[in-house]
Amino acid sequence: MSDLDTFRTNARTWLQSVAPIYGKAAQTTLSYDEKLALGRRYMKARYDAGFSGINWPKDMGGQGLTHIEKVAFETEEMPYGMPTSFFGISLGMPVPVIMKFCEDKAWVKERVLKALQGEEIWCQLFSEPAGGSDLAGLRMKAEQDGNGWKLNGQKLWTSYAQYSDYGVVVVRTDPTAQKHKGLTYFWVDMRAPGVEVRPIKLAGGDSHVNEVFFDDVTIDDSHRMSPVGGGFGVAMTTLMIERYVATDSAGFGPHLDLFVSLAKEAEINGLPAIKDGRIRQQIARNYAMRNGLDAITARAMLMMQAGMEPGPEGSLNKLVSVRSRQKLSELAIDLQGPEGLNFDEHAPVKDNWQTSWINAATGRIAGGADEMLLNTIAEKILGLPQDHRPDKGVPFNEIPA
Amino acid sequence: MSLLYDEGQLAIASESRRILEARVTNDALLPLLERSGEFHAPFWETAIEQGWTALALPEIFGGLDLSLVELGLIALQAGRTLSGAPFLTSSFGAAQAILNHGTEGSKDQWLPRLASGDAIGVVAFAEGQNVLGTGTVYRDGMLNGLKPGVSGGLKADVAVVLASHNGEAVLVVADLANVDRKGIYSFDNSRCAADLRFVDSAAAEIARGKTAMEIALHILALQSVVTAHEQTGGAEAMLERARDYANTRRAFGQVIGSFQSVKHRIAEMYALVELARAGALHAATRVGKSDFVKAAAAARIQATEAYDTCARDCTQVHGGIGVTWEAGIHLHVRRARTLAIEQGNMLFWEDVLVDCLEGEMA
Numbered sequence: 001m002s003d004l005d006t007f008r009t010n011a012r013t014w015l016q017s018v019a020p021i022y023g024k025a026a027q028t029t030l031s032y033d034e035k036l037a038l039g040r041r042y043m044k045a046r047y048d049a050g051f052s053g054i055n056w057p058k059d060m061g062g063q064g065l066t067h068i069e070k071v072a073f074e075t076e077e078m079p080y081g082m083p084t085s086f087f088g089i090s091l092g093m094p095v096p097v098i099m100k101f102c103e104d105k106a107w108v109k110e111r112v113l114k115a116l117q118g119e120e121i122w123c124q125l126f127s128e129p130a131g132g133s134d135l136a137g138l139r140m141k142a143e144q145d146g147n148g149w150k151l152n153g154q155k156l157w158t159s160y161a162q163y164s165d166y167g168v169v170v171v172r173t174d175p176t177a178q179k180h181k182g183l184t185y186f187w188v189d190m191r192a193p194g195v196e197v198r199p200i201k202l203a204g205g206d207s208h209v210n211e212v213f214f215d216d217v218t219i220d221d222s223h224r225m226s227p228v229g230g231g232f233g234v235a236m237t238t239l240m241i242e243r244y245v246a247t248d249s250a251g252f253g254p255h256l257d258l259f260v261s262l263a264k265e266a267e268i269n270g271l272p273a274i275k276d277g278r279i280r281q282q283i284a285r286n287y288a289m290r291n292g293l294d295a296i297t298a299r300a301m302l303m304m305q306a307g308m309e310p311g312p313e314g315s316l317n318k319l320v321s322v323r324s325r326q327k328l329s330e331l332a333i334d335l336q337g338p339e340g341l342n343f344d345e346h347a348p349v350k351d352n353w354q355t356s357w358i359n360a361a362t363g364r365i366a367g368g369a370d371e372m373l374l375n376t377i378a379e380k381i382l383g384l385p386q387d388h389r390p391d392k393g394v395p396f397n398e399i400p401a
Numbered sequence: 402m403s404l405l406y407d408e409g410q411l412a413i414a415s416e417s418r419r420i421l422e423a424r425v426t427n428d429a430l431l432p433l434l435e436r437s438g439e440f441h442a443p444f445w446e447t448a449i450e451q452g453w454t455a456l457a458l459p460e461i462f463g464g465l466d467l468s469l470v471e472l473g474l475i476a477l478q479a480g481r482t483l484s485g486a487p488f489l490t491s492s493f494g495a496a497q498a499i500l501n502h503g504t505e506g507s508k509d510q511w512l513p514r515l516a517s518g519d520a521i522g523v524v525a526f527a528e529g530q531n532v533l534g535t536g537t538v539y540r541d542g543m544l545n546g547l548k549p550g551v552s553g554g555l556k557a558d559v560a561v562v563l564a565s566h567n568g569e570a571v572l573v574v575a576d577l578a579n580v581d582r583k584g585i586y587s588f589d590n591s592r593c594a595a596d597l598r599f600v601d602s603a604a605a606e607i608a609r610g611k612t613a614m615e616i617a618l619h620i621l622a623l624q625s626v627v628t629a630h631e632q633t634g635g636a637e638a639m640l641e642r643a644r645d646y647a648n649t650r651r652a653f654g655q656v657i658g659s660f661q662s663v664k665h666r667i668a669e670m671y672a673l674v675e676l677a678r679a680g681a682l683h684a685a686t687r688v689g690k691s692d693f694v695k696a697a698a699a700a701r702i703q704a705t706e707a708y709d710t711c712a713r714d715c716t717q718v719h720g721g722i723g724v725t726w727e728a729g730i731h732l733h734v735r736r737a738r739t740l741a742i743e744q745g746n747m748l749f750w751e752d753v754l755v756d757c758l759e760g761e762m763a
Binding site: 287378 | 644706
């Protein structure tokens with residue numbers, strides 16, 4: 001057995017052993033706060049078992065392995081539905097970024113250890129009402145204030161801000177510079193005076209995203225993680241840092257097997273739905289597409305193991321899988337007929353067509369809207385030109401509103 | 402077999418691409434569209450000269466003992482430039498049937514000739530809309546009946562034919578030397594499709610009953626994986642051509658590739674090409690495994706969708722130029738449809754795939 005196979009086997013054995021305590025079945029009756037508490041205990045257990053910070057340096061509490069083992073573990077972990085969602089962004093972006101850009105290593109190590117063990121959570125304060133896809137259009141400002149900075153403005157769509165102890169934030173420090181050049185990157189204490197978090201209830205009923213208001217929040221200059229005016233570069237690094245993550249050709253919704261089972265039970269014109277050509281076609285097309293995504297993922301893993309850089313086609317997964325999950329979920333509810341009206345908003349999206357359906361729309365927007373992903377493919381992979389950008393080269397405060 | 406190409410395989414890909422791009426041009430292919438019964442001879446001569454006909458056959462029959470992965474790579478390149486004849490796929494399918502199920506006599510008779518390209522093979526399974534038709538009758542070593550629209554049939558020397566005997570399916574090998582054939586005037590004439598009419602034609606049985614049907618499906622699946630690569634190559638060519646045009650053609654003071662309606666269409670083509678490529682390669686690595694037919698069906702479906710869509714959308718990106726005879730994009734539009742029908746249409750493979758999935762879930 002290769003080292004990777006051994007690693008996978010050990011991971012699977014451990015995951016199976018703790019699944020009854022932390023897995024899907026253990027979460028069915030929990031409130032959101034109870035689920036968070038369970039999640040914190042799971043993170044601690046995972047840390048103690050040696051499956052946290054897998055590709056992070058050992059002197060930072062990590063395992064010193066590579067992104068291959070990290071992706072392998074995530075892939076093994078995904079089917080169990082462990083309560084990790086609260087920590088995904090925290091460990092995916094902000095914490096690696098403070099490791100990379102913060103000077104005070106002793107402080108960083110303390111934060112990293114607490115984050116790995118689920119004691120502290122970090123959020124990422126990027127999007128605003130005026131800038132989501134157009135990140136550099138953000139307006140929240142930081143002004144120099146003695147030796148430090150004073151923050152004023154609003155962030156939006158900040159995941160898990162209400163549970164976060166710290167956050168990383170990009171703000172405008174020079175409105176007279178061009179939009180990308182007037183930004184600076186800081187970390188903030190989410191408990192500081194003047195920080196107010198207001199959860200936003202999403203269409204599916206869940207409230208994990210927030211508005212965050214900053215009202216004269218003062219921070220020391222030691223919180224600055226980029227050169228003044230160099231924040232956009234660090235923001236891009238933040239978004240690129242988690243390039244190697246486990247993907248799911250089901251778009252983080254139900255596996256196709258679940259649809260096939262439903263099609264065997266449901267009837268159309270007195271016959272099993274799976275005998276109906278319309279249903280068969282959708283099963284076949286979805287399988288063929290997911291099969292392609294799975295082969296892309298498998299090839300990327302092999303390339304990484306061979307020390308090669310995986311191809312850019314890995315970027316297709318989210319675009320292709322989430323929108324097809326959305327349509328397949330609609331069809332599944334159609335098949336269920338009036339029974340499909342039953343709704344349990346807490347049901348896991350990987351097991352339930354209703355929550356999969358209603359939350360798929362969020363998946364197509366968060367972390368890069370479909371249209372932005374298509375732009376990225378067109379521009380970065382195929383070499384097509386950028387869109388017309390009238391704000392290019394113009395000082396931020398002179399861009400027509 | 403791995404999803405990662407090794408150096409030898411990558412060399413096959415780049416060398417076959419170089420040769421085909423030098424020898425197969427749209428100018429040579431366009432006139433063939435209006436002539437029934439003629440293929441692009443330089444393409445087939447190249448295939449023979451380069452040993453592509455021998456690729457997937459064992460050495461004892463003059464083959465090179467390589468796999469479906471290598472043949473897929475050649476087919477992908479041939480799809481890019483448009484293959485000038487269907488024989489690479491059809492001879493491969495016929496040879497695999499004879500190799501794995503034929504008598505020693507038929508192996509000795511046909512395999513060395515198929516490997517050298519001296520003979521051309523086809524499979525003749527479909528009848529009307531039935532992809533695996535058994536209406537042709539086999540009795541006392543003789544075939545009687547019609548196999549319509551057999552791709553390559555006009556030029557083939559040997560056919561593997563699906564027929565029936567007393568209501569039971571049989572798979573036979575038939576020498577086509579004295580078989581009556583009528584070329585079809587098609588929208589893609591270089592495929593040399595023909596109606597094969599068997600009248601007391603000599604044939605040798607190689608399988609019977611359920612086994613015969615299973616073998617026929619398996620042969621079709623093997624050919625489908627080759628075709629899926631060819632479709633992927635064609636789709637890729639359409640993607641690149643659309644991309645290049647969108648980067649140069651100007652309208653409203655800018656290149657048209659800066660309009661999202663155009664650039665997103667092209668980005669979607671990229672997604673289809675990469676899904677098709679991955680599915681085709683995956684299927685090629687599953688030969689001999691229990692899930693091969695399922696993988697082949699999935700590859701076939703994804704590749705058919707990719708080629709049809711990319712050919713259609715490449716035309717659209719070009720505007721008026723796209724529908725001219727001279728631009729030659731219609732060569733791909735036509736080929737996309739031809740390949741969609743050869744080896745069984747989408748409807749057939751969707752059913753095969755869902756049957757596989759249903760079986761797993763039983």
